[in-house]
Amino acid sequence: MVSWLSGDFVFFKKYAIIQQYSGYAVIQKNIEIIRKKIADSCMSTGRQPDGVTLLAVTKTINACMIREAILAGVTDIGESRLQEAQAKFAELGGCLGGVRRHFIGHLQTNKAKKAVELFDVIQSLDSVRLAEELNAQAARINKIQECFVELKVSGEDTKFGVAPADAGEFIRSVGSFTNIRVSGLMAMAPYFDDEKSARPFFRIAHGVFEALRASHNLKTLSMGMSGDFEQALAEGATMVRIGTAIFGER
Numbered sequence: 001m002v003s004w005l006s007g008d009f010v011f012f013k014k015y016a017i018i019q020q021y022s023g024y025a026v027i028q029k030n031i032e033i034i035r036k037k038i039a040d041s042c043m044s045t046g047r048q049p050d051g052v053t054l055l056a057v058t059k060t061i062n063a064c065m066i067r068e069a070i071l072a073g074v075t076d077i078g079e080s081r082l083q084e085a086q087a088k089f090a091e092l093g094g095c096l097g098g099v100r101r102h103f104i105g106h107l108q109t110n111k112a113k114k115a116v117e118l119f120d121v122i123q124s125l126d127s128v129r130l131a132e133e134l135n136a137q138a139a140r141i142n143k144i145q146e147c148f149v150e151l152k153v154s155g156e157d158t159k160f161g162v163a164p165a166d167a168g169e170f171i172r173s174v175g176s177f178t179n180i181r182v183s184g185l186m187a188m189a190p191y192f193d194d195e196k197s198a199r200p201f202f203r204i205a206h207g208v209f210e211a212l213r214a215s216h217n218l219k220t221l222s223m224g225m226s227g228d229f230e231q232a233l234a235e236g237a238t239m240v241r242i243g244t245a246i247f248g249e250r
Contacts (some may be wrong), residue, residue: 027065028072030246031056034229038240041233052233054101055222057243058250059084063091069246070095076122078241080105082114089118104186104241106160109133116145123148123186123222126160128173135177148184148222151208153201156190164208171216184220184239185209189228198228202235209236 017023031054039049055076058066066077066088085103089096097106098154103119106126112133125131125147138145145165149171152161162170171182187205189198202223209221224232226245233240 007128024068024071026248027068027246031069031072034242034245037230041230045234051238053220053239055104055239055241056246057104057225057241058088058247059105059213059243061243061247063088065247066092067095068097074099074230074246076100076102076239078102078104078243079119082111082118085118086114095214113137113140116141116143121146121148121183123184124150124160125174125180125182126150126162128170131177131180132172135179138179143179145180147182148186149182149221151185151187151188151205153204154190159188161187164204167169167208168212168216171212181239182216182218184218184222185212186222188223188225191227195228195231199231199235202228202232202237 034054038052038054042049054074055074055133056069056074057076057078058069059078059080064211069077075098079101080103089101089218100120101118102121102123103115107115107122107124107130109130110129116137118135121144122134125134134145134147149167150161151164151167152159153164167185174180174182185205185208187202189201192198205223206221209218212218220239221237222239222241223237224240226242229237229240229242
């Protein structure tokens, strides 16, 4: 009986290792495919692929799978739920060394303290009130909090953000806050069955980015997800946020 249990344990241990390796191989392959698509898109528009950052959207993804993505070369990850992110970051520990953590969901002002403590970049700055609170919380821990302004490029009621026409004035209005730094813009197109329908919305965001990048020292235009990132790249995205195409359906 003891011998059978010992053999059974060895079998299941080997099975777990095989499953883990298989999962890593799938994630690694998916990332290779995405990077190839990024490179092809950049080549078609005369851009350099190293000018585009791949951000892995890791919300609802467990720490083991995130670790596999990091081993496959991912340097930026995105979360949208603070409590979930905090638990996973603690579990990942040293694996996050050198990995930039982005908050990509809507952020309420009462969650600003935790967001500043956990994230390198907050991609959803959409109000002066939120900027004020982020500035105060960043000053409390002697930090300069990097932020992207979220643009509302569609008329959907479920979307948040600053109107494209107001983006320049908004960035100027938060410029007096010394502990936040606006370094980019973030935008989301509506969902379409035909991904090409998203391009006009990405074009609006890129137009704002080009109009403001020099005067406000903007570095990043974050737009495009698993279903439409190639369209976003064609319209000038410098960061794409990919979840399902890396980790599979949630």
